Amino acid sequence: MDKKKIIFVEPSGAPSNVFAKFMTIPLLGPLYLATYARKAGHDAIVFNENIMKRSITASELADADILCLSCLTSTINRGKAIAKEYKSVRASAGKPSHAMVGGIHASMMPEDVTDDFDQVIIGEAENIFIDCIEGRITDHLVHGTPVEDLNTLPIPDFSTLLDPRKRTVMPILTSRGCPYDCSFCSVTEMFGQSYRYQSPERVMEEVMTHAHDGTKWIFFVDDHFAANFSRTDRLLDLMIEHKFKVPWSAQVRTEVTKNEAFVAKMRQAGCKMVYVGFESVNPATLKDFNKRQTVEDIRRSIEVFRRHSISIHGMFMLGSDTDSVEVFDSTRKFSREMGIDFAQYTILTPLPGTRLFKQFEQEGRLLHRDWTLYDGLHTVHAPRLMTPSELQNGMIDCFNDFYNYFNAVNDAIEAVGRTVSAIFRSLHTKTFFPSFYPTFMKMAGKHIVRQFVRKNQHYFTYLRQQAVSRIQRPQAEKTKDSTLQ
Ligand code: B12
Ligand code: SF4
Numbered sequence: 341m342d343k344k345k346i347i348f349v350e351p352s353g354a355p356s357n358v359f360a361k362f363m364t365i366p367l368l369g370p371l372y373l374a375t376y377a378r379k380a381g382h383d384a385i386v387f388n389e390n391i392m393k394r395s396i397t398a399s400e401l402a403d404a405d406i407l408c409l410s411c412l413t414s415t416i417n418r419g420k421a422i423a424k425e426y427k428s429v430r431a432s433a434g435k436p437s438h439a440m441v442g443g444i445h446a447s448m449m450p451e452d453v454t455d456d457f458d459q460v461i462i463g464e465a466e467n468i469f470i471d472c473i474e475g476r477i478t479d480h481l482v483h484g485t486p487v488e489d490l491n492t493l494p495i496p497d498f499s500t501l502l503d504p505r506k507r508t509v510m511p512i513l514t515s516r517g518c519p520y521d522c523s524f525c526s527v528t529e530m531f532g533q534s535y536r537y538q539s540p541e542r543v544m545e546e547v548m549t550h551a552h553d554g555t556k557w558i559f560f561v562d563d564h565f566a567a568n569f570s571r572t573d574r575l576l577d578l579m580i581e582h583k584f585k586v587p588w589s590a591q592v593r594t595e596v597t598k599n600e601a602f603v604a605k606m607r608q609a610g611c612k613m614v615y616v617g618f619e620s621v622n623p624a625t626l627k628d629f630n631k632r633q634t635v636e637d638i639r640r641s642i643e644v645f646r647r648h649s650i651s652i653h654g655m656f657m658l659g660s661d662t663d664s665v666e667v668f669d670s671t672r673k674f675s676r677e678m679g680i681d682f683a684q685y686t687i688l689t690p691l692p693g694t695r696l697f698k699q700f701e702q703e704g705r706l707l708h709r710d711w712t713l714y715d716g717l718h719t720v721h722a723p724r725l726m727t728p729s730e731l732q733n734g735m736i737d738c739f740n741d742f743y744n745y746f747n748a749v750n751d752a753i754e755a756v757g758r759t760v761s762a763i764f765r766s767l768h769t770k771t772f773f774p775s776f777y778p779t780f781m782k783m784a785g786k787h788i789v790r791q792f793v794r795k796n797q798h799y800f801t802y803l804r805q806q807a808v809s810r811i812q813r814p815q816a817e818k819t820k821d822s823t824l825q
Contacts, residue, residue: 344382344473347404348374348500349396351411351418352389354712356799358791363390365511365559366501369443370410372493373469374500380470386501389418393504401426402433406473409457410443413691414715420456440472442484444530445711448693450481452711463530464516466493486532490516491542495549508556514543514575515562520593522619522629524657527563529693535567540575547579550586558588565590566602573602579609589613589653594637597644604648613651613681616641621674624662642678651778653682657716658735660688664725668734672741681778685738686716687731688723707806717792719803729803736793743785 348370353360370386377384387396401407407426411419423439430437442461446453450460459472463484471477487493498507515537518527550558566572590606592614597603606614618638620626626633645652656671675683690697690706691714700706705722713720717735719728726734793800 341381341474344377344405345403346374346377346382346384346406346408346473347401348384348386348408348410349419349422350386350388350390351409351415351422352395353414353715354418356713356792356796357414357715357717358788358795359717360390360715361393362788364505364509365561366391367410367412367443368496368511368513368561369465370408371496371498371500373408373442373465375494375497376466376469377473378497378500379494380474382473384500388501388503391501391503391505396422398425398429402429402435404430405438407437407439409439409441411441411445412443413445413448413711414713416445416453417710417712420453423456444526445692447530448526448691452692454480486516486536488536490514490536490538493538495546506554508554510550510555510558511561512543512546512558513561514538514546514565515567518563519567520564520630520632522617522631523695524629524688524691526691526693531563535564537568537571540571540578543575544578544582547584547586548582551582551584555586558586560588560590563591564593566592566596569596569599569602573605576602576605576609580605584610586610587612589615591615591617593617594633594641597641600644600648603644603650607648607650611650613653614645615653615655617657618654619657620660620663620667621656621670622660622663622667625660625667628660628662629657639678642680646679651681653684654680655684655686656738657686657688658738659719659721659723659726659731661724663723665730665734668737672738675738675742682781683738683742685735685742687719687735688721689714689716690721707803713799718796718799722806727803728806729800732800732803736789739785739789743782743789 350367350370353363366386366388370388374384374386387400389395401422404426407423409419409423419441423441426439427437438459439457440459440461441453441457442465446457446460447462450462453460459480459482461468461472461482461484464486465484466487467485468477468482469484472482498510501507515535517531517533517535518525519533519535521528521533547558587610589612594616596606617631619629619631619633621635621638623635626635642652642654654675656675658667658671671685688696690700700721707720707722707728710720719732722728723731
């Protein structure tokens with residue numbers, strides 16, 4: 341078998357997505373597949389344009405016998421451009437080319453990419469990837485199969501990733517699939533509703549490889565780290581037994597806080613932050629999303645996490661069919677009053693493959709199909725109870741309200757108080773962890789939002805022209821348009 345040079349690329353987000361500049365967490369798909377390729381004797385390398393903070397060059401692309409693009413919806417346009425450049429540079433050198441694409445966008449909408457790539461992989465690819473690169477599977481469209489036993493996955497080899505900096509935040513994935521079925525989410529379409537997970541022992545093996553390699557933070561990127569309670573509970577026990585010292589964060593749902601002893605154990609095992617999909621403070625929207633959580637659940641979860649000194653990154657989604665402009669005020673007020681540490685406001689986005697996408701497409705409510713703007717930061721659909729422009733402004737107003745100097749000063753004062761009490765507590769618990777990070781983020785966030793507004797003026801003008809579309813109520817236009825003037 342010939343040794344092949346395989347180049348993976350995770351393309352950058354669009355320049356309009358200023359948040360992408362700060363993205364240092366790679367998608368794990370390319371890393372798993374590059375690990376398999378190396379184990380099979382090939383030369384594999386992963387270029388991540390966000391991490392490199394530059395575009396991959398034509399001379400780097402020229403080397404690849406096989407080019408593998410891994411794309412989200414918001415990065416597929418850049419992915420297509422890279423494939424085109426690769427083919428052209430290989431043709432100029434008189435060499436054959438083979439451009440492959442995989443990842444969530446290609447899996448949900450293969451018809452959108454078939455003309456741009458030689459091979460399109462749908463779904464999970466571990467079971468078919470080596471056959472594809474070694475030429476045993478040559479179909480244009482290839483269906484991968486779910487990995488049944490995740491314990492068989494190798495530990496991703498991060499030396500495949502071209503990273504100019506020392507990697508300090510390490511993503512780890514311990515499960516696939518999600519037992520829930522939220523209308524806006526593509527996870528279940530991609531990975532299924534049955535929750536597959538690694539054994540606590542297998543996870544611990546991976547975690548311990550980062551005990552002394554300079555990793556400063558671990559991020560469990562599972563969609564729901566604790567969907568199987570007893571498995572995660574056992575994992576926490578193991579982390580405590582191993583006296584694992586690296587702090588970590590994870591994505592969880594609010595219901596983990598129904599078991600306060602579990603939350604206390606998370607903290608004891610080193611959890612410093614949770615990412616929680618609060619989604620909405622509007623009960624009708626939670627229902628519309630089929631989120632299976634109430635506003636009361638959200639409140640309780642914040643109180644419990646705070647009680648156990650776990651920072652909260654709360655994620656909200658604005659612009660459902662049951663949201664009117666009032667939702668912006670209530671979301672701002674809620675974020676402020678509940679004292680969450682970090683807030684992420686996104687605009688409801690019809691992602692290909694979701695029920696939401698099908699519904700909006702059928703109702704003629706997709707404003708366009710410029711996938712680059714399907715990044716949760718741009719309004720791409722006609723909302724029911726407000727104008728597209730109001731939705732865009734409302735999201736920016738929420739960010740501005742949360743990330744400002746006044747809140748930063750308040751946070752700093754609180755952090756001093758927390759630090760003093762943590763010093764006392766740490767005398768007994770040895771879990772001292774002072775943090776002025778939220779203060780820093782409130783200041784940095786303000787600048788990032790300002791940059792976002794500056795970079796997107798064109799698009800905001802376009803949205804204003806969409807003003808009252810199809811199903812809008814006329815008085816919606818009267819609402820103030822403060823942010824984008
Ligand atoms: C970690 C994560 C993040 C991280 C890092 C993301 C990054 N580098 O882009 C953070 C928190 C920063 C983030 C941000 C965002 N994210 Co995110 N994120 C994830 C998450 C939870 C895990 C990703 C992962 O590692 N998966 C595990 C690996 C194994 O899966 P995989 O990468 O898809 O790879 C497999 C297959 O796809 C395939 N494959 C993949 N690539 C290739 C390439 C080839 C050639 C082949 C053959 C096969 C193949 O094989 C792999 C192995 O089976 C996923 C959900 C999920 N479960 O995947 C959401 C997810 C990818 N995110 C999503 C979204 C929407 C976003 C944001 C837009 C959210 C926002 N509003 O800010 C941003 C955009 C980021 C950007 N790049 O611009 C959506 C994407 C949907 C879509 N259609 O685009 C997902 C699917 C979640 C969802 N709710 O639906 N995210
Ligand atoms: S949003 Fe979270 S809980 Fe809902 S289906 Fe997606 S991964 Fe599961």
